[in-house]
Amino acid sequence: MSLQAILFDRSDREQVSVKVLDQLLLPYSTKYIPVYTIDDGYRVINKMQVRGAPAIAIVGALSVVMEVQLLANTSFTKTQGFYDVSDFDCLRRRLKERLSFLLSSRPTAVNLSNALSDVGNLLSKSNAFGTFRSDLYDYVCKLIDDDLANNVKMGDTGARYLLEELEAQGFSADFSVLTICNTGSLATSGYGTALGVVRSLWRDSQTKTASGAENKKRKLSKGAAKMTLVYPLETRPYNQGSRLTAYELVHDDIPATLITDSSIAYRIATSPVPVKAAFVGADRIVRNGDTANKIGTFQLALICKQFGIKFFVVAPKTTIDNVTATGKDIVVEERNPSEFKLVAGTLIDSTNEEPQLDGKGLPISAKVGIAPPQINVWNPAFDITPHELIDGIITEDGVFTKSEDGKFNLEKLF
Numbered sequence: 001m002s003l004q005a006i007l008f009d010r011s012d013r014e015q016v017s018v019k020v021l022d023q024l025l026l027p028y029s030t031k032y033i034p035v036y037t038i039d040d041g042y043r044v045i046n047k048m049q050v051r052g053a054p055a056i057a058i059v060g061a062l063s064v065v066m067e068v069q070l071l072a073n074t075s076f077t078k079t080q081g082f083y084d085v086s087d088f089d090c091l092r093r094r095l096k097e098r099l100s101f102l103l104s105s106r107p108t109a110v111n112l113s114n115a116l117s118d119v120g121n122l123l124s125k126s127n128a129f130g131t132f133r134s135d136l137y138d139y140v141c142k143l144i145d146d147d148l149a150n151n152v153k154m155g156d157t158g159a160r161y162l163l164e165e166l167e168a169q170g171f172s173a174d175f176s177v178l179t180i181c182n183t184g185s186l187a188t189s190g191y192g193t194a195l196g197v198v199r200s201l202w203r204d205s206q207t208k209t210a211s212g213a214e215n216k217k218r219k220l221s222k223g224a225a226k227m228t229l230v231y232p233l234e235t236r237p238y239n240q241g242s243r244l245t246a247y248e249l250v251h252d253d254i255p256a257t258l259i260t261d262s263s264i265a266y267r268i269a270t271s272p273v274p275v276k277a278a279f280v281g282a283d284r285i286v287r288n289g290d291t292a293n294k295i296g297t298f299q300l301a302l303i304c305k306q307f308g309i310k311f312f313v314v315a316p317k318t319t320i321d322n323v324t325a326t327g328k329d330i331v332v333e334e335r336n337p338s339e340f341k342l343v344a345g346t347l348i349d350s351t352n353e354e355p356q357l358d359g360k361g362l363p364i365s366a367k368v369g370i371a372p373p374q375i376n377v378w379n380p381a382f383d384i385t386p387h388e389l390i391d392g393i394i395t396e397d398g399v400f401t402k403s404e405d406g407k408f409n410l411e412k413l414f
């Protein structure tokens with residue numbers, strides 16, 4: 001059973017419900033927060049209780065579904081004055097304002113913007129509330145289902161691509177890979193993007209180790225190279241690599257060693273199992289291939305270049321920004337200084353390293369200061385990796401590499 005960031009009960013399309021896993025409490029507490037309105041959606045996205053570009057887009061769109069569901073409830077509409085439900089044109093205008101508000105929750109990841117612009121288009125073309133509500137429900141279900149299917153496809157495609165490259169180089173031993181940020185089940189509707197490739201590589205190594213014809217059939221490549229170790233980087237903000245990616249790797253029993261972002265070069269130089277690739281996610285890929293991703297990705301790409309290690313971006317087409325020409329025009333979100341100066345986590349008993357529990361038996365959350373409160377802080381959530389440092393962009397439509405002039409041709413994705 002994979003970890004689930006979003007619980008969407010769609011068994012009755014007239015009465016759906018949405019809950020979001022509070023990722024700020026992981027890995028010690030599992031608590032789901034109900035989402036009833038666009039304000040709830042804004043809050044969980046903005047506070048980073050839900051994270052990951054695809055998951056943010058899904059939760060944003062689901063919060064619109066929930067607010068629209070409320071608007072179909074007469075006992076609710078009778079007691080509010082915010083929406084004029086008697087006139088669909090007025091309702092449409094109000095909902096469009098609400099979409100702009102929701103979009104401001106996190107500006108860099110393009111998936112939310114793409115999804116809300118699709119929802120806006122549905123609104124524009126609908127001429128009755130009922131049709132809009134129904135089209136919206138169908139749209140969100142497809143967004144969720146496509147995301148999962150595309151992740152599995154990207155995972156296998158990326159893994160096969162690397163394994164075939166290694167085979168072509170005559171490399172047939174065990175290897176390790178690097179990954180940054182949170183790109184797994186918790187960041188998507190399941191399986192993950194960059195972590196999806198890691199999952200596929202691990203499945204392939206297990207089938208190579210196991211015997212039997214059935215296992216042989218499931219191998220992704222003929223070669224003998226096997227991924228036996230993953231290095232997730234701890235990753236800011238909120239150390240999402242250690243809280244979320246490490247948690248998923250432990251959950252799936254994939255051998256992993258967590259490292260700090262500042263130890264990449266030394267780890268590559270000294271790893272007992274050679275590092276053969278880095279797989280990273282993306283929050284926005286623009287027309288020339290420049291990619292916004294979690295802060296630290298750019299330095300990871302530079303170090304990989306120095307060591308001759310392949311660097312791949314893994315993202316679905318919902319992460320493509322087909323309007324912006326280059327990375328210079330991407331707006332990079334800056335987080336609150338307190339997210340850097342204070343560390344939030346679970347109180348741990350230092351004698352046995354077990355979480356300390358409150359009267360109800362629940363882990364106690366705590367914040368501790370790790371910097372002088374007066375210090376100025378620069379805390380960008382993302383950086384931009386120039387396309388020159390990217391060897392391949394893995395999408396559900398295949399692996400895109402650069403032509404001889406050093407340029408990506410991503411036209412097919414636009």
Ligand SMILES: CSC[C@H]1O[C@H](OP(=O)(O)O)[C@H](O)[C@@H]1O
Pocket residue numbers: 050051052053054056109181182183184187188192193194240280281282283293294381
């Ligand atoms: C499939 S994840 C894409 C992207 O989302 C993460 O951002 P955040 O956790 O801040 O929402 C991270 O940068 C990933 O690469």
